Amino acid sequence: MPRRPEELDVLAAQLNDLAAPGGSRQGGRVPVPAPPSVPLPTAASIDDDDDSEEDEAVPPGHDGTLLASEPPRPLLNQAAGASHDLAHKPPAPPPGEANSASPSYNARRTASGVLPDLLPPQTPPRSGAGGSERDSQRQLADKTTSDEETQSNSALPRRGSHINVNVAPTIIENDTPEIRKYKKRFNSDILCAALWGVNLLIGTDSGLMLLDRSGQGKVYQLISRRRFHQMEVLEGQNILVTISGKKNKIRVYYLSWLKTKIFKGEGQADRRNGWTNVGELEGCIHFKVVKYERIKFLVIALKDSIEIYAWAPKPYHKFMAFKSFTSLVEKPLIVDLTVEEGQRLKVVYGSNRGFHAIDLDTSAVTQVYLPAHTHGPVTPHTIVILPNSNGLQLLLCYDNEGVYVDTYGKISKNVVLQWGELPTSVAFISTGQIMGWGQKAIEIRAAETGHLDGVFMHKKAQKLKFLCERNDKVFFSSIRSGSSCQIYFMTLNKPGLQNW
Numbered sequence: 160m161p162r163r164p165e166e167l168d169v170l171a172a173q174l175n176d177l178a179a180p181g182g183s184r185q186g187g188r189v190p191v192p193a194p195p196s197v198p199l200p201t202a203a204s205i206d207d208d209d210d211s212e213e214d215e216a217v218p219p220g221h222d223g224t225l226l227a228s229e230p231p232r233p234l235l236n237q238a239a240g241a242s243h244d245l246a247h248k249p250p251a252p253p254p255g256e257a258n259s260a261s262p263s264y265n266a267r268r269t270a271s272g273v274l275p276d277l278l279p280p281q282t283p284p285r286s287g288a289g290g291s292e293r294d295s296q297r298q299l300a301d302k303t304t305s306d307e308e309t310q311s312n313s314a315l316p317r318r319g320s321h322i323n324v325n326v327a328p329t330i331i332e333n334d335t336p337e338i339r340k341y342k343k344r345f346n347s348d349i350l351c352a353a354l355w356g357v358n359l360l361i362g363t364d365s366g367l368m369l370l371d372r373s374g375q376g377k378v379y380q381l382i383s384r385r386r387f388h389q390m391e392v393l394e395g396q397n398i399l400v401t402i403s404g405k406k407n408k409i410r411v412y413y414l415s416w417l418k419t420k421i422f423k424g425e426g427q428a429d430r431r432n433g434w435t436n437v438g439e440l441e442g443c444i445h446f447k448v449v450k451y452e453r454i455k456f457l458v459i460a461l462k463d464s465i466e467i468y469a470w471a472p473k474p475y476h477k478f479m480a481f482k483s484f485t486s487l488v489e490k491p492l493i494v495d496l497t498v499e500e501g502q503r504l505k506v507v508y509g510s511n512r513g514f515h516a517i518d519l520d521t522s523a524v525t526q527v528y529l530p531a532h533t534h535g536p537v538t539p540h541t542i543v544i545l546p547n548s549n550g551l552q553l554l555l556c557y558d559n560e561g562v563y564v565d566t567y568g569k570i571s572k573n574v575v576l577q578w579g580e581l582p583t584s585v586a587f588i589s590t591g592q593i594m595g596w597g598q599k600a601i602e603i604r605a606a607e608t609g610h611l612d613g614v615f616m617h618k619k620a621q622k623l624k625f626l627c628e629r630n631d632k633v634f635f636s637s638i639r640s641g642s643s644c645q646i647y648f649m650t651l652n653k654p655g656l657q658n659w
Contacts, residue, residue, distance in 0.1 A: 223342050223343065223374070223375040223377070224339040224648075226337065226338075226339055227337075227339055227340040227647055336613065338648070338649045339647065339648055339649075340645050340646065340647045340648075341370065341376045341647075342645075343370070343376055343378050343645070344644070345361075345363060345645070347364050348364045348639050348644065350364060350388055350389075351389050352626035352627050352636075352646070353392045354392065354629050355392050357372050358370060358372050359372055359627075360381075360390065361646070362388070362390050362401065363386075363387065364387075365385075365386065366380060366381070366382050366383040367380075367385070367387055368380055368381060369381055369417075369421065370646070386404065387401055387403045388401075388407060390403075391446075391448055392414070393455070396470060397413055397414045397415055400437075400448065400457065402443045402444075402446060406441040408436050408437075408443065409438070409446065412433060417433075420433075437477075438468070440461065440466060445460045445493050445494055446458060447494055451496075455469070456481070456496055457470070458495065458496045458506060460493065462490060464485040465483075465506055465508060465517065466484075467483070467496075467506070468481055469481040484517055487524070488524075489510035490510050491508040491510060492509050492511065493540075494542075495542040497550040497553075497566060498550045499550045499566060504518075506519065507527065507542050507553065508542075509539025509542060509557065510539070512536070513526065513527070513528050513537065513539075514528045514553075514557075514564075515527055525567065527553070527564060527566065527567075528555055528562055528564050530558075539557045540556040540585035541585045541587060543555075543606055545563075545606065546607075551565050552571055559580065560576060560578070561577075561585075561593075562575055563576075576604065576609035578597065580598065580599055582596055582597045583596050583598070583622050583638070584635070585625075586628065586633075588631075589628060590651050591605065591606055591607065592606055593605075593606045593609075594625070594633065596623040596624070598622055599617055600614050600615060600616045600617060601615040601617075601623070601649075603615075622638040622640065623636065623637055623647070631650055632651075633648060633649045633650075633651060635648070
């Protein structure tokens with residue numbers, strides 16, 4: 160597609176900085192001037208994929224985004240502490256929210272008692288006075304009308320946020336978390352994404368695209384007619400690792416080649432030097448790149464085996480086979496690699512029965528955690544190797560729960576993390592938090608304790624999928640239910656969550 164010269168100049172400057180070994184990068188980030196300040200509305204709706212009229216009514220910012228969340232509504236002091244009540248099921252959403260015609264996010268304080276907090280194992284739900292107290296708290300929250308908000312503005316002003324889409328962390332006066340969305344609509348299902356500098360590479364069921372986050376959010380097609388299931392950018396190695404194609408192969412694309420495609424256009428770049436496959440692997444399900452000392456390991460889950468490759472620098476400049484574990488009884492669905500006490504390597508993986516581990520030295524398979532209270536298969540979401548635990552402590556998330564165990568299968572905390580609803584995605588964020596995306600809300604929790612930090616309620620049920628994160632930026636997308644889907648991002652700030 161034809162591109163304007165000034166757009167290509169901006170992209171060229173960015174990508175040249177990425178390729179330069181001693182450029183102006185700071186910590187792998189490309190400095191980008193902040194976009195001009197745009198007045199934000201006091202409340203904005205998240206449109207679902209079939210409704211585009213409100214998008215046209217709200218002017219986009221200079222970065223091509225729209226505000227997609229309402230500022231938090233101040234709640235009455237009597238509601239404080241309600242989130243510590245334990246319950247197995249989330250309460251029903253306030254009247255009018257679940258069936259609203261315009262799905263949006265309404266940030267709620269954890270004190271509102273909207274969703275349950277931690278559950279001790281096999282703790283029955285409370286009843287009696289506790290239940291009536293929560294009902295009265297929800298009624299108080301529901302009575303917070305626009306008139307009350309107007310009257311409370313003098314005493315409790317709304318906290319709006321000025322969001323800078325730069326990857327580099329910035330200091331902002333108003334640090335309340337908010338959600339923004341890119342105006343661009345995608346006609347293909349968005350399956351994955353990865354940050355390349357400040358820009359976003361997007362994998363769909365029909366190709367690979369680049370979202371220019373430094374400009375006005377324009378999208379450039381890089382590869383078409385190929386399905387991208389998972390991807391990760393390794394800028395130091397100049398590669399993009401993907402699971403892609405009809406046969407779900409591990410294919411590595413060179414970033415320098417993708418850069419030439421941006422300027423020359425699809426089909427004009429030399430395809431011979433653009434990519435290479437890792438081994439002869441087919442039917443790959445999930446991979447994880449893990450750094451140990453100066454080595455980068457690529458751990459790959461296949462139908463009934465796990466393969467481990469190690470990155471060999473120049474003159475080889477490719478992944479080379481390291482370990483292989485075949486004929487596994489439990490079929491791997493997600494995989495990770497931990498380093499115990501800085502010296503022992505162990506693969507941890509999830510199956511539809513639970514979670515398991517393989518010692519790389521002895522090849523011994525151990526059962527880390529098998530849920531005993533579930534009937535039928537489970538869905539593993541993510542494996543979190545807790546920071547500052549010498550690689551020994553894990554948070555294992557599956558279905559709508561999470562458990563704390565060590566790598567030998569011993570329960571380390573006598574609590575069960577309980578999501579308010581069955582999430583479609585769960586992800587660990589580098590801020591030390593874990594997020595769950597449900598159809599009614601997005602929950603943000605502290606990974607170390609599982610305590611609820613905040614909740615974004617949807618006004619209309621909507622399926623969302625986690626894409627990627629860096630620093631305090633989290634990217635996710637809507638799952639296409641109609642003709643199109645969109646990409647959202649949230650900026651998390653610790654002070655903002657504490658003041659939520």
